[in-house]
Structure formats: structure tokens, C-alpha cells
Amino acid sequence: MFYPKSGEIILLRIVKILLILSVALWGILGLFHNLIDWGGSIGAVNATTSMATVEGGTGHWKATTNPAVIFAGAFFIVFFKLIVTLTCFGGAWRMWKSHGCDAATFATAKTLALTGCGVALFMLFTGWIVIADTWFELWRSDVLSDAALGSAFRYGGLIGVIALFVGMHDE
Template sequence: MTTRFVIRLSKCILTFSVGLLGLFIVIGNTTDYHTNFQFVQHVLSMDTTFPGNAMMYRAITNDTFHHFIYLLIIFVEVLITILCFIGSCDLYRHLNSPSAEFHHAKRYAIAGLLIGLLLWFLGFQVIAAEWFGMWMSKTWDGTSSATRISLYIISCLIFISIKNDD
């Protein structure tokens, strides 16, 4: 087994692991819709942030909008899952291909990882935590989970994107 093969295989496995993470999250969000919906509802409503904070003008209390955002999140998670699974299959099929072909096979993996980073960093860290003050909530603060997922995905994205298998 060559170093090149191990590097390529690890890129395939890491992409698959993000797809599996996405799948498990989608399953959780759809099979326990109400519980997970409450997270979105409370974050957007800002009803568990510090009392009297000056950011309350940002709160969105419309239940229809809450459901729309939650369904959008689930749709994006499904997209991440599909792209990462396709990406890992493409990488696996090209394990022994020339470097240019293997690098080209990264496109779905990179797209899935980028969208994952956008969801868990931009969506949860930037918009939910900072704009809607999720960090203020003792009950509905998802910043630690979003940080954990974002750090894993950015690490995978960097490793998979670089050409280090020549």
C-alpha cells in the first residue's frame, strides 16, 4: 500500500464521514421533527435570549416562516449528504487514476463540504448565533455543535482540496 493510495483513500473516507453525519442529522431532524423544530423556533423568536436585550428587533415570530427555515435547513442537509456520498464514490472510483483525474473527481466532495460549511458556519455561527443571539440562550445554544461540525468540515475541505498525493 503506497502513501499516495492511503492519502487518496483517506480523502474518500473523510468525505463519506461527512455524508454519514449529514444522513444522521437528516434522519434526526425528520423523525423527531417537532423537537428539532423547537430549536429553530426559539432561535428565530429570540425568546430565550437575555431579557431586555437591544437586539430583540431582529426576532422573527412567524410560525410559517419558522417551518420554512427548518425545511430549508433539512433540504440543505439532504443536499450535503447526497453530494458527499457522490463525492466519496467518485473519489473511490478514481483511487488509482492519474492525478488530474483524481483531482477532478473531487468536485462533488468539495461542493458538499462547502455547502456544509455554509450551513453550519454561516447559518448557525454567523446568522443564528450572532444575528439572532443564539449564544445568549442557556437552552437553545447550538454554537458548540456548530463549531465542532464546522471545524471538522473545514479541515476535511482543506485536506481534500489540496494536491498532496503525487
């Protein structure tokens, strides 16, 4: 049976830290862009909730242009990206401080980082798949289906793989 040397374990842990930092970077860049282009963020949520990009969508009983709903959707995105950013940066810091420790200590340090990945998955799945795709039928939109849903699926899939990889035992 192969047992990795301690240097290999340290290197693996550093890779895990870098992956969590990449999720934090995704969160902070997304947060930054959503805030500096708040009008675009509101517009994207409005296009989804009004069902304007779906044939016959604006007349559908589920379509809404209610400003409170649109603001809540944009706020949901920004709020959860902030949480992802903070938990992943905090988790990466904890992981870095314990990267030379025993497996149990390092595993405990990963908890906050994995929480950040879970929050990102929650935001992407609930916001884009459950609400936008299922409720507001974004899958029928030729304009937003690939752009919005494709990105959400790609981000969620990669963040999920990162979480699985980071969550694996080191020893």
C-alpha cells in the first residue's frame, strides 16, 4: 500500500487552499461586478422575472415586474456572493494556518471553506435552477438560457468538484 510522504501531503493541502481561494476570488469578482453594474444586475433579474425573453412570457401569470421582487433577487445574488467570499477567504486562512498539522486539525480547518462552497452551490442552484429556470421558465429563453443557465451550471459544477476535492481526507 502506498502512503504519501509528509511533503506530498503538504503540497496537496496547498493545492486545496489555492482552490478555495479561487472560489473566494470568483465570489469577490462577481460581487464587485454586480455592485458596480447594479443596473445590469437589476436588469438581468428583471429580464428573468418578467419572462420578457420567453415567447409569450410577459403575459404569463408567473411573470412579474414587481420592483420588490426584482430587488430581492439582485440582493440575494450580492448577499450570497459576499458570504461565499468571506467564508472561503476565512476558510483558506484557517487551512493555511493548519496546513502543517495533523489530518484531524486540517480537516477541522476546512469546515468554513466548505461552508462557503456550499453557500455558492445553494445560491446557484436555488437562484438559477429552481427560481429562474424552473419557476420563471428560463429554459425556454433563446437569449438567456445558455448565457445565464450555462454559466450557473458551469460555476456550480466546478465549485462542487472543488468542494469534493477539498473535502477528501488527506491521509
